[in-house]
Amino acid sequence: MAKLKRMNQKIVGSIVLLMVLVYLNNSSFLAKPRDGRPFLLAHRGLAQTFSMEGITGETNTARRIYEPEHPYLENTIPSMEAAFRAGADMVELDIHPIKDGQFAVFHDWTLDYRTNGTGTIREHTMAELKKLDIGYGYTADDGKTFPFRGRGIGLMPSLDEVLEGFPNHSLLIHVKSDDPQEGILLAQYLQKLPAGRLPRLMVYGGDQPIAALKQELPKLRVMSKATTKQALLAYMAVGWTGYMPASMKNAFFYLPLRYARFLWGWPHRFIKRIKEADSYFVVVQGEGEWSEGFDTAESLRQLPSNYQGGIWTNRIDRIGPLLKEGLVHHSTAN
Helix, strand or coil, X not given: CHHHHHHHHHHHHHHHHHHHHHHHHHCHHHCCCCCCCCEEEECCCCCCCECCCCCCCCCCHHHHECCCCCCCCCCCHXXXXXXXXXXXXXXXXXXXXXXXXXXXXXXXXXXXXXXXXXXXXXXXXXXXXXXXXXXXXXXXXCCCCCCCCCCCECCCCEHHHHHHHCCCCEEEEEECCCCHHHHHHHHHHHCCCCHHHHHHEXXXXXXXXXXXXXXXXXXXXXXXXXXXXXXXXXXXXXXXXCCCCHHHCCCEEEEEHHHHCCCCCCCHHHHHHHHHCCCEEEEECCCCCCCCCCCCHHHHCCCCCCCCCEEEECCHHHHHHHHHCCCCCCCCCC
């Protein structure tokens, strides 16, 4: 009986010791970061924002923008220039393969919502798309006025123009389909770039094109639902030890803040591990489905104190200056 009691005590002691070691290995209070700031990702450059209430995949968001506070239209060279000036470390942009073999930079599949054109963007050449007014359909008062009509003629860029315009900046490219052939086309395009350019490019999108792209360019940082699920499941299984599985290395991830809080070592140890794995990790608002960003000072206060991971924002013009000037005060330390 005494022997069994001693054995039980050893088991309990071992469990307690293991729990203490796991806690210490994943506790952020022993891993406070040095001075620095978060990594800022500007969604679509500097864009017009809109109400997210009741939004679906078919919603015409150009018809529901807020009263404009700046003159920029998403996915354009001027909007990207403005985003980098405001403090963005990376700009996200949307691409589509088009009729003449180029990639056009534009959000929607159809031209009908934002432009004075019709049909799908993929049915057109770049020369045809340059003739369109991409500010034609924006309205903040249900069609009474159109503040950008006439201002967007010729502003839709090609991916060539973006890469030529920002040769030394980091970009996140969004593949807007789940067609594996699109991943192959993009791989063929990116393979022609100088080798030193690829480390500053990341790509995300549907499972199939991203898998095809990764097969052709294994060193490229990519993200899809499949890659994220694989990586996070592996990390949740072994991350408590501090080990980073291969699927977490040289990668890109974004995750809603509400779920990021459950990651081993969140926030500071986890971000330190991410950086050491040569990966990028960005938090978003909401459920992550509709590109909700940290767009106000109030939303930034949800982040952990001294957070130095990535932040997704639709209003880099607000968020960049706030973080640069240290004007964000956290109500609690996570």
